[in-house]
Amino acid sequence: MQATASVLRHNSLLPRVSSPLHPCGSVRSPRRSTIRMALTEDGPSLAVVGVTGAVGQEFLxxxxxxNFPYRSIRMLASRRSAGRHLTFEGREYEIEELRPESxxxxxxxxxxxxxxxxxxxxxxAVERGTIVVDNSSAFRxxxxxxxxxxEVNPDAMAHISLRRKGKEGALIANPNCSTIICLMAATPLHRHAKVVRMVVSTYQAASGAGAAAMDELELQTREVLDGKQPTCKIFKxxxxxxxxxxNAPILSNGYNEEEMKLMKETRKIWNNSDVKVTxxxxxxxxxxxxxxxxxxxxxxxxxxDTARTILKDAIGVVxxxxxxxNLFPTPLEVSNKDGVAVGRIRQDLSQDGNHG
Structure with missing residues (x-):
């Protein structure tokens, strides 16, 4: 069968890491009024790299x-941000310049x-015994x-533990935002019936390009409504x-880098080099x-019906x-909520025999 569905999630500002911390692409619920239990002597020590950026702020x-437990946290950024102060959970921290000894x-x-x-x-960082969760494309x-x-392949990091002997460091890569939301919905169905081909079209928000892009979208909207020429610095x-x-660079095959990331990362995460993805x-x-x-x-x-039941039972899927x-997921409704929202679930009439 080809199940065609609409899938949404808040942009992948923060990497998805092992539970309970789950920042990448998280659509979070409003903060509840609870007793803060995060700062605790038996928690791990943390460092946030790029803390002054949009993603770093989402991390925090x-x-x-x-309520992620930690005994200490270091705020790390570039030299130009070093020395600034930042308040987190009622405590003031000085931002430090990022160095290996950090x-x-x-x-x-x-x-x-x-x-x-x-x-x-x-x-x-890994050489110093740190478990690194990296949100860039450097190591994917x-x-x-x-x-x-x-929720898809936790077994891939089963060998990594904070309680490892000798405090060996490790590196975990976080997938691209479009890959994460796609595979959150597709993987439960893949486990049941095995995907052989996947066609994905993405509709990506300004937040995926950071705070500057979001600011420019707001500025452009005001300018256009006022009859002015829009300021075009981020996307030109x-x-x-x-x-x-x-806006990702176009490659010689006609695909851009964002599209190729989705294809390559899907194959790696599913450990399946035969699945066809476009x-x-x-x-x-x-x-x-x-x-x-x-x-x-x-x-x-x-x-x-079986596909819908599978998705309703899937962890992290709503x-x-x-x-x-005629009500299905919309960006406004999923922002600041947990879970990947899925709708428009239907048979693909161009496929025979419930294979699409």
Whole structure:
């Protein structure tokens, strides 16, 4: 069967790591009023790399919202941000310049400072015994480094533990945002009927390009409504009231890097080099929450009702599929909520025998 579905999740600002911390692409619920139990003597020591950026701020918000236990936390950024102060959970921290020695005594390092910084600093952190969760593309396709979505392939990091002998470091790569939301929905169906071909179209929000892109979308919207020429610094073209092919570089095969990431990462995460994947990635003028159309062709028959039941039972997936009222997932509704919302679940009429 080919199940065609709409899939949304808040952009992959933070990497998905082993439970309970689960930042990449997380769509979080509003913070509850609870007793703070995060700062605890028996928790791991943390470091957040790129703490002043949009992703670094999301790291901190998710750590707080999930009450993630830690005994200490280091705020790391570039030299120009060093010395600034930041308040987190009622305590003031001084931002430190990122250096190899920053990871002395650090158990877990959360990285989101770009691929070049990760390539330089992540190995240095691992050498000092830190478990690094890297949000860049630097290590995703390295065959010796696990590429992990906890609800999909937690076994890939089963050999990594905070209680390891000799405090050996390790590196875990976080998949691209479009890959994460796609495989959260597709994997439960893949386990049941085996996907042989997947066609994905993405509709990606400004948040995927960071705070500057979000600010520019807001600015452009005001400018266009006021009859002014829009400011185009981030994407080099009008974003407000427009859409365009994803701004990732175009390769010689006609696909852009974002599309190729989805193809290659799917094969690695599923440990299946035979699955056929094609993708088209589009930027849309939405502030937060990427969306995708996912069309799946299966080796075994899979009817629509069974697919819907599988998705309803899947961890981290929320089915929003009200045909009678024409209500399905939207970016506004999934922002700041946990889970990948899935709707428009239906048989592919171009496929015979419930294979699509």
């Amino acid at each position: 918000q998710v750590l707080s919202e999930r 990871f002395d005594g650090v158990d877990i390092g959360l990285f989101s400072a770009g691929g070049s910084i990760s390539r330089e600093m992540a190995p240095a 396709m390295d065959p010796g480094i696990p590429l992990v979505i906890p 073209q009008q974003y407000a009231f427009n859409l365009f092919s994803h 993708a088209t990635c589009i930027r849309v003028p939405v502030m937060r929450a990427h969306a995708e159309s996912v069309n799946l062709q299966f080796e075994k028959p899979l009817d629509e 089915v929003v599929d009200d045909r009678a009222s």
